[in-house]
Amino acid sequence: MTAVIDLRSDTVTRPGPAMREAMATAVVGDDVIGDDPTVKALEEAAAAAVxxxxxxxxxxxxxxxxxxLLTHCGRGDEAIVGSESHILHHEGVGAPALGGVSLRSVPNDERGHIETAEVTAAIRGGSPRTTVVCLENTQNRRGGAAIPVSEMRQIAEAAHAAGASLHVDGARIFNAAAALETDAKTLLADADTVSFCFSKGLGAPVGSVLTGSSDFIERARPTRRQLGGGMRQSGILAAAALYALEHHVERLSEDQANAKRLAEGLASIPGLVVDPDTVDTNMVFVRFDGIDGIAFTAALAERGVLASAPVPGSLRMVTHLDVNAAGIEEAIVQSASAAESLANA
Ligand SMILES: Cc1ncc(COP(=O)(O)O)c(C=O)c1O
Structure with missing residues (x-):
């Protein structure tokens, strides 16, 4: 069998030689004491990037x-999140469990959009009190949709008018910026705080950042320690993240072109339902017509192509820096073979 083409997520990438070299040669200190220069350099670069x-x-x-959430909210405060947000579905109800924060959801439509009026109506000023509105961009469970700056701005204005802050879960914010042909700073201009990940499309092995005002970050710092997130010679990891930030942001448009091509190829396969027009970034969601999705995923895996199913009834393929255009063509060929084997079963 040929090498596995792993499209389960953009989190599966492995650091290449140059990134490993950056890690191996990183100057490090003890970041809990505050003297790891590589972590400091990363934090500065990450804040500047957004x-x-x-x-x-x-x-x-x-x-x-x-x-x-633990910094924006006190116990008993409320955070507004999208009904299809990662925070609501995939983060182990951390803020309610650990911080006594209530999560109130507003609907994400099929393309991940949230109506500003829904946010305004959901914000509460008494008890509970809404202290933060969270937006996700790109919208993972809605096909990796990119949320435009106009929508971000309107929701920020609604939050601010009611005395709440805007937090953006920007795990893949650079994918969104590439899709919208803007830069992350413009996209995030109205956000008070932003989180983003180095370990997804940017291709680092580990790590994310929380960004915001200096005052907010200094308030968050002791909470990171409480959560067990104080790390020592983490410059080793920060070096990989810094390498990713410097070398892997511009190339995200390649992943996005690959995702488009993948969607177009899959759309022509009988039994697979894909709309290439809904592929904004690096995710392709596939639904099925007359084929069992679980059997298809297994048949595909037997043919060396891995996909996952984070949303029931659909299969997800995510492009990333470890799969090139030739790998995408191979994934399309193997998908056709898997679908045909089930149609003939
Ligand atoms: C939108 C979004 N936010 C947050 C996360 C959480 O990131 P991690 O897996 O590093 O905890 C993910 C992970 O896939 C995500 O897709």
Whole structure:
């Protein structure tokens, strides 16, 4: 069998030789004491990349979002989240469990959009009190949809008018910026805090950041320690993240072109339902017509192509820097073979 083409997620990438070299030669210190120069350099570069004053390096996107909520909200306060948000579905109800924060959801439509009026109607000023509105961009469970700056701005204005802050879960914010042909700073201009991940499309092995004002980040710092997110010679990891930020942002448009091509190829296969027009970034969601999705995923895996199913009834393929255009063509060929084997079964 040929090498596995792993399209389960953009989190599966492995660091290449140059990234490993950057890790091996990183100057490190003890970041809990505050003297790891590589972590500091990463935090500065990360804050600058999204137009915020300050940043805090954390092990995961989940911790970055949790830290944001625990810093924006006191016990009994409320955070508004999208009905299809990662925070609501995939982060182990961390903020309610650990911080006594209530999560109130507003609907994400099929393309991930949230109506500003829904946010305004959901914000509460008494008890509970809404202290933060969270937006996700790109919208993972809605096909990796990119949410435009106009929508971000309107929702920010609604939040601010009611005295709440806007937090953006920007795990894949650079994919969104590439799709919208803008830069992350412009896209995030109205956000008070932003989390983003190095370990997804950017291709680092570990790590995310929470960014915001210097005051906010200094308030978040002791909470990171409480959560067990204080790391010591984490410059080794920060070096990989810094390499990713410097070398892997511009190339995200390649992944997105590959995702488009993948969607177009899959759309022509009988039994697979894909709309290439809904592919904004690096995710392709496939539904089925007359084929069992679980059997298809298994048949595809037997043919060396891995996909996952984070949303029931659909299969997801995510492009990333470890799969090139030739790999995408191979994935299309193998998908056709898998679908045909089931149609003839
Ligand atoms: C939109 C979004 N936010 C947050 C996360 C959490 O990141 P991590 O897996 O690093 O905790 C993910 C992970 O896939 C994500 O897709």
């Amino acid at each position: 137009g915020k004053e300050s940043a805090l390096f954390v092990p995961s996107g989940t911790m970055a979002n949790l830290l944001a």
